[in-house]
Amino acid sequence: xxxxxxxxxxxxxxxxxxxxxxxxxxxxxxxxxxxxxxxxxxxxxxxxxxxxxxxxxxxxxxxxxxxxxxxxxxxxxxxxxxxxxxxxxxxxxxxxxxxxxxxxxxxxxxxxxxxxxxxxxxxxxxxxxxxxxxxxxxxxxxxxxxxxxxxxxxxxxxxxxxxxxxxxxxxxxxxxxxxxxxxxxxxxxxxxxxxxxxxxxxxxxxxxxxxxxxxxxxxxxxxxxxxxxxxxxxxxxxxxxxxxxxxxxxxxxxxxx
Amino acid sequence: xxxxxxxxxxxxxxxxxxxxxxxxxxxxxxxxxxxxxxxxxxxxxxxxxxxxxxxxxxxxxxxxxxxxxxxxxxxxxxxxxxxxxxxxxxxxxxxxxxxxxxxxxxxxxxxxxxxxxxxxxxxxxxxxxxxxxxxxxxxxxxxxxxxxxxxxxxxxxxxxxx
Numbered sequence: 001x002x003x004x005x006x007x008x009x010x011x012x013x014x015x016x017x018x019x020x021x022x023x024x025x026x027x028x029x030x031x032x033x034x035x036x037x038x039x040x041x042x043x044x045x046x047x048x049x050x051x052x053x054x055x056x057x058x059x060x061x062x063x064x065x066x067x068x069x070x071x072x073x074x075x076x077x078x079x080x081x082x083x084x085x086x087x088x089x090x091x092x093x094x095x096x097x098x099x100x101x102x103x104x105x106x107x108x109x110x111x112x113x114x115x116x117x118x119x120x121x122x123x124x125x126x127x128x129x130x131x132x133x134x135x136x137x138x139x140x141x142x143x144x145x146x147x148x149x150x151x152x153x154x155x156x157x158x159x160x161x162x163x164x165x166x167x168x169x170x171x172x173x174x175x176x177x178x179x180x181x182x183x184x185x186x187x188x189x190x191x192x193x194x195x196x197x198x199x200x201x202x203x204x205x206x207x208x209x210x211x212x213x214x215x216x217x218x219x220x221x222x223x224x225x226x227x228x229x230x231x232x233x234x235x236x237x238x239x240x241x242x243x244x245x246x247x248x249x250x251x252x253x254x255x256x257x
Numbered sequence: 258x259x260x261x262x263x264x265x266x267x268x269x270x271x272x273x274x275x276x277x278x279x280x281x282x283x284x285x286x287x288x289x290x291x292x293x294x295x296x297x298x299x300x301x302x303x304x305x306x307x308x309x310x311x312x313x314x315x316x317x318x319x320x321x322x323x324x325x326x327x328x329x330x331x332x333x334x335x336x337x338x339x340x341x342x343x344x345x346x347x348x349x350x351x352x353x354x355x356x357x358x359x360x361x362x363x364x365x366x367x368x369x370x371x372x373x374x375x376x377x378x379x380x381x382x383x384x385x386x387x388x389x390x391x392x393x394x395x396x397x398x399x400x401x402x403x404x405x406x407x408x409x410x411x412x413x414x415x416x417x418x419x
Contacts, residue, residue, distance in 0.1 A: 030301050034370075
């Protein structure tokens with residue numbers, strides 16, 4: 001009895017492995033993907049979520065989402081005005097939503113999460129269709145990459161977030177301190193203590209990182225790169241760049257080619 | 258048998274019970290796994306295949322066991338399910354130390370997020386030609402492990418992100 005049971009079990013495993021060997025591996029790849037993935041039916045109902053998605057939203061079981069959540073009925077998405085763009089994915093187009101702030105409060109309310117251990121998350125979201133042999137949309141998948149995560153409910157993270165949103169504007173210490181809900185003097189001291197740099201240095205470093213990013217685009221002249229970052233390209237800005245990177249803008253571009 | 262105390266017998270019975278429970282749990286897990294595969298027939302491979310970012314699955318021997326359509330498009334190959342050894346990662350061709358460490362370290366169960374990579378596709382052999390239009394478009398990668406049921410890492414996955 002015991003051995004025939006084992007034999008039957010081995011036969012089933014053998015059959016499944018020959019039928020689903022590759023599929024089993026790919027199911028694990030989706031499950032272990034470190035980025036959240038959610039798949040929807042053509043009517044917008046969730047049919048699959050991976051572990052990363054559940055972990056990020058503190059949702060205990062896929063049953064709380066699968067078959068229940070419908071992306072077209074999500075009040076946050078409806079209110080954001082992004083629905084027409086999203087619908088293009090359900091018509092067969094890949095669409096990209098850069099730097100979207102995750103509505104943590106809405107998610108907390110929907111799934112009864114008491115406390116997220118993060119202050120804010122911004123994601124790049126790619127929504128792509130899955131087509132059948134006749135090019136009909138059979139599923140739509142959303143692939144979410146965390147771009148910026150602000151952990152801990154402290155004022156410094158709020159200030160960093162404020163600087164990274166307003167990096168194109170002139171640096172304003174008063175406004176940055178206000179975003180952190182602190183007085184100017186206390187904020188400056190606290191910021192330096194936590195990050196090792198002053199708020200203005202942090203702002204400059206962030207701005208230079210954006211210049212570096214844009215210098216990789218060979219279609220832009222160096223002056224255009226600086227202009228795109230709301231900086232004049234002159235002796236001062238070139239010196240600031242060199243101080244931070246050790247290279248002149250042109251040398252940096254050449255090295256990156 | 259006759260020499261065993263009541264306490265010893267109870268302990269032995271408890272051991273047997275634990276063993277049976279463990280086996281039932283393993284079998285239940287296996288049945289659930291197969292049910293999921295049947296219910297979602299083909300969905301997992303379709304997600305990977307239609308993912309617009311290049312993805313390659315590799316073994317501890319650094320041979321590619323699977324790539325997706327975006328990988329094929331980016332590297333101008335037609336390889337989707339490479340034959341064993343047809344395409345592989347050549348460690349000596351990796352020009353970034355962090356990337357080299359990640360390709361190895363993934364089999365210790367670690368996940369890596371790397372940025373600012375220069376031409377990361379150059380580490381693959383068996384790739385005929387790389388897309389010339391934007392060679393550094395995919396300059397970020399995430400590398401993560403895929404464990405088997407016994408927790409041994411059987412595959413690593415590399416995904417290229419713009």
